[in-house]
Amino acid sequence: MAPQPGQGGRVMRSGRVLGDGRYVLDRCLGNGGMGHVWLALDRTLDKPVAIKLLDMHRIRQRNRRPALTEDMHARFEKEWQSMARIDSPYVVAIRDRGEDAGQVYLVMDYVDGNSLATYMGEGVSLTLEQTVRWSVQVCEGLADASDVEVVHRDIKPANIMINERGNAKIVDFGLARLLDMSETRGAGAGATWQYAAPERWDNQPGDHLSDLYSLGCVMYEMLTGNPPFSSRDGDILSIGAMHLRRMPVPPPKVRRGVPEKLSELVMNLLAKKPEHRPQHARAVIRRIRQVEHTPVAGADGSGPLVPADAFHVNTDYVERIQELERRIRELRLRNPESHPSVVEARFELAELTGRSGDSRGAADRFENLGEDCKRYFGPGDPRALDAFDAMARWIASPS
Incomplete structure (x- = not known):
């Protein structure tokens, strides 16, 4: 892996040590508009961790607002404490934070797996079992975050990791608020905004109901293979206009095999007005579970089944x-x-x-x-x- 530039051109390399010698960088797992994510070794616990480094120098250069970096630094301190309050098996836990040569960083549990984005897209949909399993788990994570009054604001396939046991975990709670302080959107923001609620397009901060709208976008893609709204030329403003004024084609009309109850739920999640959506993630879980069916077996192993034409x-x-x-x-x-x-x-x-x-x-x-x-x-x-x-x-x- 090539070295990654850091603050003022400072190079991050494998073997570099952070946190007074506690964390040793191994390899870069990915790059983003705000910095890099590294696999590292926590020497104290002798276990792998993921470290997200926020490149304040790069953010200052991109926005041309020197004060912005200081504002974001203060916001970062507040946000990481909020993220650390979330206690959920379906949210990647924040373990530590620190600063190194102008870069602030978060230390979180390492997820051995791939993002949900690698499982679908370009017309590739998931099975019903995967859709139900991962949607319920994401809802559980959102519900646990809501219990401590934390909102994600950037639910999308790239922020949902599927671990080695096949379970979903949400990453990057709160970091979208740092991006919201930016005056401009980078070219890479288009994919994120494919999943943004209408109120977010109206420059409102959003809340837990905005996260549920984004979940509806993700579930739509799980079922059909594509987000509810897209633009051939990637025009973000066109996508925004669709989120604000159009309803997508119901999933069963896009792809065969989608249960009607699941389709109705997704369309409810995509309601333009927050008050018309399900009002809590746990209510969404109950409705997703309606797609599941457990046969009641008789003594001979037989039992009543759902109708032959009902997908479940x-x-x-x-x-x-x-x-x-x-x-x-x-x-x-x-x-x-x-x-x-x-x-x-x-x-x-x-x-x-x-x-x-x-x-x-x-x-x-x-x-x-x-x-x-x-x-x-x-x-x-x-x-x-x-x-x-x-x-x-x-x-x-x-x-």
Whole structure:
């Protein structure tokens, strides 16, 4: 990893020590408009942590307002204390903060995983089980933050991490308030503003209901593969006008297989006026759970099922799906994608997805698997043909 510039051109390198020798930088995990995120070793606890360094010099240069940096420094001190109050398994915990040569930094738990943004986009949607699981977990995190009167203000796929166990964790609570002090928006802000509530476009600070609107945008993308509003040329003002004045096409009209109750919830979350949205994250959780179905088994293992044409999530399969996801991740760490163990596990996961009540998700998984098998083994390989046969079977299935 190339060295990253810091305050006044100061270079951050692997091996650099922060916090009076406690934290040793390992590698840069990502760059942003406000600085860098590094993987580091906490020598005191002997564990990996993530360190977000805010480059005040860069922010001052970008905004041409010397006083802004001092204002942001004071705000940073206030915000990190607010973030540290959040106690939730679905929010990345803030452990420490400090300053080094003009750079203030936050120390937080390291999440071994990828952002939600890597799982979808450009027409790629999630399965119903993933959508329900991660939406509920994000809601739990928002609810826990609301309990201590903390608002995120920048809920988007890039700020939702999926860890190695397949669970969601929210990052960057409060940092959007620092960006709000900027007079101008950088070119990279467009993706963030695809998920911003109408009141935020009206220059209002927003509250927990604004976070729920942003969650609605994320859920819309989970279900359809695209945010509710976008512009071909990336024009931010056009996107803003849509958030202010237009309602998106309901998810079932964009992509087959979306339960009506889930679609209604998403459209409620996207209401233009905050008072017309669900009023608390826990109310949203209750409505998401309505998509789940637990069969009541009889003595012979049979039990009542939902109607055949009703898309749902059968909770009997959730643990097996999550376990398979974890096993596939571990197999991929040890083997190439074409290894028989990886391919076999993906077949099993696709089939379980269909059995859980998500025929569309199963068809998508089998289609991706078939295309991969064609590339690995050739178009006539039995594994590719089996995957496409299974895809056709689930497409024809009513649920």
